[in-house]
Amino acid sequence: MSGLRAAVDRAAVVRAAVVHGTGFRPTAAEAVAGxxxxxxxxxxxxxxxxxxxxxxxxxPADAFQAPSPAHxxxxxxxxxxxxxxxVHGARDSLLIxxxxxxxxxxxxxxxxxxxxxGPRWLDFGTTRLVEVLFAFPGLLLALLxxxxxxxxxxxxxxxxxLATAPGYARIIRSQVRRTASAEFIEAARVLGRGRLWxxxxxxxxxxxxxxxxxxxxxxxxAIIWVSSLSYLGLGAVPPAAEWGAMLAAGRTYIANFWWMxxxxxxxIVASAAAATVIGRGIQKRNRSAA
Amino acid sequence: xxxxxFSRPRAAVVVTAAVAxxxxxxxxxxxxxxxxxxEPVAGGTLTYASGDAEPSCLDxxxxxxxxxxxxxxxxxxxxxxxxxxxxxIPWLATEWTESDDGMAWEFSxxxxxxxxxxxxxxxxxxxxxxxxxxxxxxxxxxxxxxxxKITDVVAVDDHTVRLELSAPDSALLESLSQVWVAMESxxxxxxxxxxxCAAPVGTGPFVVDExxxxxxxxxxxxxDYNSPPADAEGTGLPYLDSIVWRFxxxxxxxxxxxxxxxxxxxxNAQPDTIKSAESDDAIEELDAPRPGASNxxxxxxxxxPFDDERVREAFIRSxxxxxxxQSLFFGTAxxxxxxxxxxxxxxxxxxxxxxVDTDAAANLLDEAGWAERDADGYRVKDGKRLTLDFxxxxxxxxxxxxxxxxxxxxxxxxxxFEVNLHPLDLSSWYGAxxxxxxxxxxxxxxxxxxxxxRILYHSxxxxxxxxxxxxxxxxxxxxxxxxxLTRASATSNADDRESMYEQAQRIVLDGYYILPLYDQQNxxxxxxAVQGLRAMPTVSTPTFAGAWLVS
Numbered sequence: 001m002s003g004l005r006a007a008v009d010r011a012a013v014v015r016a017a018v019v020h021g022t023g024f025r026p027t028a029a030e031a032v033a034g035x036x037x038x039x040x041x042x043x044x045x046x047x048x049x050x051x052x053x054x055x056x057x058x059x060p061a062d063a064f065q066a067p068s069p070a071h072x073x074x075x076x077x078x079x080x081x082x083x084x085x086x087v088h089g090a091r092d093s094l095l096i097x098x099x100x101x102x103x104x105x106x107x108x109x110x111x112x113x114x115x116x117x118g119p120r121w122l123d124f125g126t127t128r129l130v131e132v133l134f135a136f137p138g139l140l141l142a143l144l145x146x147x148x149x150x151x152x153x154x155x156x157x158x159x160x161x162l163a164t165a166p167g168y169a170r171i172i173r174s175q176v177r178r179t180a181s182a183e184f185i186e187a188a189r190v191l192g193r194g195r196l197w198x199x200x201x202x203x204x205x206x207x208x209x210x211x212x213x214x215x216x217x218x219x220x221x222a223i224i225w226v227s228s229l230s231y232l233g234l235g236a237v238p239p240a241a242e243w244g245a246m247l248a249a250g251r252t253y254i255a256n257f258w259w260m261x262x263x264x265x266x267x268i269v270a271s272a273a274a275a276t277v278i279g280r281g282i283q284k285r286n287r288s289a290a
Numbered sequence: 291x292x293x294x295x296f297s298r299p300r301a302a303v304v305v306t307a308a309v310a311x312x313x314x315x316x317x318x319x320x321x322x323x324x325x326x327x328x329e330p331v332a333g334g335t336l337t338y339a340s341g342d343a344e345p346s347c348l349d350x351x352x353x354x355x356x357x358x359x360x361x362x363x364x365x366x367x368x369x370x371x372x373x374x375x376x377x378x379i380p381w382l383a384t385e386w387t388e389s390d391d392g393m394a395w396e397f398s399x400x401x402x403x404x405x406x407x408x409x410x411x412x413x414x415x416x417x418x419x420x421x422x423x424x425x426x427x428x429x430x431x432x433x434x435x436x437x438x439k440i441t442d443v444v445a446v447d448d449h450t451v452r453l454e455l456s457a458p459d460s461a462l463l464e465s466l467s468q469v470w471v472a473m474e475s476x477x478x479x480x481x482x483x484x485x486x487c488a489a490p491v492g493t494g495p496f497v498v499d500e501x502x503x504x505x506x507x508x509x510x511x512x513x514d515y516n517s518p519p520a521d522a523e524g525t526g527l528p529y530l531d532s533i534v535w536r537f538x539x540x541x542x543x544x545x546x547x548x549x550x551x552x553x554x555x556x557x558n559a560q561p562d563t564i565k566s567a568e569s570d571d572a573i574e575e576l577d578a579p580r581p582g583a584s585n586x587x588x589x590x591x592x593x594x595p596f597d598d599e600r601v602r603e604a605f606i607r608s609x610x611x612x613x614x615x616q617s618l619f620f621g622t623a624x625x626x627x628x629x630x631x632x633x634x635x636x637x638x639x640x641x642x643x644x645x646v647d648t649d650a651a652a653n654l655l656d657e658a659g660w661a662e663r664d665a666d667g668y669r670v671k672d673g674k675r676l677t678l679d680f681x682x683x684x685x686x687x688x689x690x691x692x693x694x695x696x697x698x699x700x701x702x703x704x705x706x707f708e709v710n711l712h713p714l715d716l717s718s719w720y721g722a723x724x725x726x727x728x729x730x731x732x733x734x735x736x737x738x739x740x741x742x743x744r745i746l747y748h749s750x751x752x753x754x755x756x757x758x759x760x761x762x763x764x765x766x767x768x769x770x771x772x773x774x775l776t777r778a779s780a781t782s783n784a785d786d787r788e789s790m791y792e793q794a795q796r797i798v799l800d801g802y803y804i805l806p807l808y809d810q811q812n813x814x815x816x817x818x819a820v821q822g823l824r825a826m827p828t829v830s831t832p833t834f835a836g837a838w839l840v841s
Contacts (some may be wrong), residue, residue, distance in 0.1 A: 060613035239696040252689040
């Protein structure tokens with residue numbers, strides 16, 4: 001009996017390991033994306049390594065300089081070095097992106113599990129709630145939240161987290177339900193495993209794999225949303241080195257000084273695209289493994 | 291799925307067109323700008339794109355800010371105007387006399403003018419307008435303060451009116467020339483404020499036809515117009531059929547609208563675009579610095595830490611604004627060292643007070659008890675950080691100015707001040723001021739003549755006007771200054787007036803209540819197809835009464 005139980009448990013773990021995708025060859029796009037994410041990560045954790053300067057140091061005499069060896073990305077209207085600001089901005093964008101995704105997925109996990117495993121009426125209630133929230137475009141939901149709480153980095157982070165939660169919740173619910181009806185779960189139940197044990201040991205690992213993909217894809221989206229909110233003046237406040245805020249500041253001068261908007265924009269596009277490429281890569285492998 | 295790609299021939303056409311455009315753009319311009327054609331052309335619609343906040347009320351009696359003045363100049367007119375030399379000239383009033391004791395003024399009015407709703411313009415209309423501005427329910431601030439000394443309006447006969455004052459007012463004519471106290475139809479004023487705000491009725495060259503909120507106001511020609519100010523040129527005014535007054539807050543879009551011909555005139559032009567338009571024959575510039583106050587940062591002396599003059603001086607001595615003004619404004623703005631605009635003849639400039647001296651600033655802060663610094667480098671006193679709140683109205687400050695504030699923030703940080711910039715929309719900004727929730731603030735104030743000093747720095751102005759706005763944002767409360775300003779506004783002796791205003795400005799500057807930056811910038815860019823455009827010599831708003839479009 002216990003032997004059978006162990007075998008079933010092992011099967012579940014193996015499934016989870018496969019979807020994590022150990023040992024594959026990355027495509028060229030994935031390699032580039034990985035490199036970009038690595039750079040962004042280094043910039044976020046140790047910005048001083050890539051750009052030792054102060055992102056807020058002004059120098060009016062050096063304002064509006066085009067990209068040159070001295071200022072790789074040029075300078076902005078106050079003579080601040082845009083390269084330094086883009087590098088230091090990675091921390092804000094990435095941190096807010098990760099936190100927002102974390103909030104979104106955390107909330108979604110709770111909702112998804114409640115709906116996926118709870119009694120039918122609870123499933124019905126939760127699913128309807130998620131559907132109502134889903135009817136709002138995500139950014140609108142985030143804006144609504146900010147209108148209530150007031151602008152700022154913290155509220156824009158929570159706002160993006162909340163706004164992304166319904167989408168995740170829906171995917172997690174179906175994942176939970178699919179796993180819950182799998183044969184090995186049935187087997188575990190027959191073998192007398194407790195409810196919580198099954199959730200923790202069998203369902204969660206299987207859902208986590210999907211969550212990982214979602215989180216990677218979501219990170220890219222969250223970076224864009226956070227930048228959008230800052231661009232609208234609802235997130236980071238000037239003169240903070242935040243990509244969206246820099247984009248907004250450069251907008252005024254776009255006709256004459258393109259580099260003020262181009263480089264922060266490039267950073268947003270590159271990091272969001274990189275996260276998406278990596279996420280899709282993992283997703284594809286998951287599917288073929290399944 | 292239908293293909294979204296261009297078919298090959300179509301793509302070829304697009305590429306050819308793009309190349310042609312590029313070549314056209316690169317080829318040298320076709321000669322010099324066309325000389326202004328001498329013959330005005332009637333007809334046509336002009337589009338004006340404003341970057342200022344859309345007024346919530348088109349009647350400038352209510353509240354009374356510059357965006358209202360800009361548009362109201364097209365449909366409202368005042369009793370008097372100014373000529374280019376600053377002399378008062380007749381407009382709806384033909385002549386005027388001051389009584390010997392200065393306590394009353396008598397105005398003769400034009401007898402051939404009617405409002406666009408058919409109501410005749412007469413002495414009763416003047417009385418109704420002054421009553422409207424002074425009525426607390428109107429919630430006027432600019433007009434209310436300008437007319438504060440008028441106690442009674444008496445209709446001597448149909449077209450003669452006497453204004454009785456509580457004290458002689460040397461600024462009365464200047465005050466009356468402003469569009470914030472312009473004449474509106476008394477019949478129209480009897481409507482609800484909401485109705486009157488939506489379509490005020492005046493005697494001006496245009497009439498408010500339609501207001502599509504968040505988008506535009508349409509003004510149409512007043513076919514019966516007969517009352518231009520005494521210095522207006524041309525006959526058969528106005529020439530234009532209509533004006534579409536659009537609100538395009540984003541400066542880059544506004545400039546793009548001008549370049550594409552979607553708009554013919556834009557305001558709040560950005561310094562870098564003014565600079566690049568210099569070489570563009572199709573675009574002209576109108577630079578009309580506003581009268582009244584210079585653009586300055588007020589230091590709130592009404593509460594800590596700026597209730598201590600040493601801290602105020604330390605702040606002013608530690609920030610370098612010259613370099614920022616040079617680089618951000620591309621030579622379109624000149625540094626000011628005066629509380630008054632450079633167009634005010636009585637402005638006093640004291641550059642020496644504003645030399646940057648970081649050592650002196652550090653000593654002053656030490657003396658004032660802000661000797662220690664915390665881990666972030668900010669100065670502290672009794673465990674409290676030297677923090678300054680700086681609400682910035684994003685509607686009233688162009689991006690270049692906001693960048694200048696960021697540079698000030700960076701400089702002040704080196705000295706140990708933590709400046710918190712709060713970008714706010716107009717109503718939140720008014721809210722922060724009403725709550726006394728600011729240490730630094732930059733608020734434009736436009737008024738004709740040096741009497742603006744009384745409005746800005748007399749202690750009476752710490753008390754809010756009916757609109758809730760108070761103009762003495764530096765919260766200067768100085769008995770000697772109050773006395774000077776009161777006497778200056780009452781004297782009819784020009785020399786006394788000049789010397790009193792000089793002393794008053796000296797007190798304001800010496801007390802480090804303000805950091806003057808530059809004139810209130812008022813740059814307009816317009817298509818060279820627009821002729822006959824000029825700024826009113828009163829409050830520098832452009833008037834389209836004599837403007838026409840060259841086809």
